[in-house]
Amino acid sequence: MPKSEQEQILSKLTMIAKLLAFQLVREEPTRERQVDLLDAAGFSPREIGDMLGIKAGAVTVTLFNIRQKRAKAKGAVAREARK
Numbered sequence: 001m002p003k004s005e006q007e008q009i010l011s012k013l014t015m016i017a018k019l020l021a022f023q024l025v026r027e028e029p030t031r032e033r034q035v036d037l038l039d040a041a042g043f044s045p046r047e048i049g050d051m052l053g054i055k056a057g058a059v060t061v062t063l064f065n066i067r068q069k070r071a072k073a074k075g076a077v078a079r080e081a082r083k
Contacts, residue, residue: 035062
């Protein structure tokens with residue numbers, strides 16, 4: 001199979017994956033949850049931004065905030081376990 005055909009197939013498969021991922025998260029109640037799920041699915045901030053119609057920088061900030069919340073929650077659980 002010529003490389004250009006392989007590239008076309010890969011491009012189409014990538015588009016299908018993005019459409020399916022967007023379909024799965026569009027019903028999520030918050031943008032934060034949508035970003036979190038798409039990140040967990042392996043999409044880059046730029047790809048997530050393109051899918052959700054927001055800037056990649058906004059995605060990066062959202063991911064940072066999610067990780068901060070998780071770190072705080074994890075710290076609180078650890079403190080409770082030590083009591």
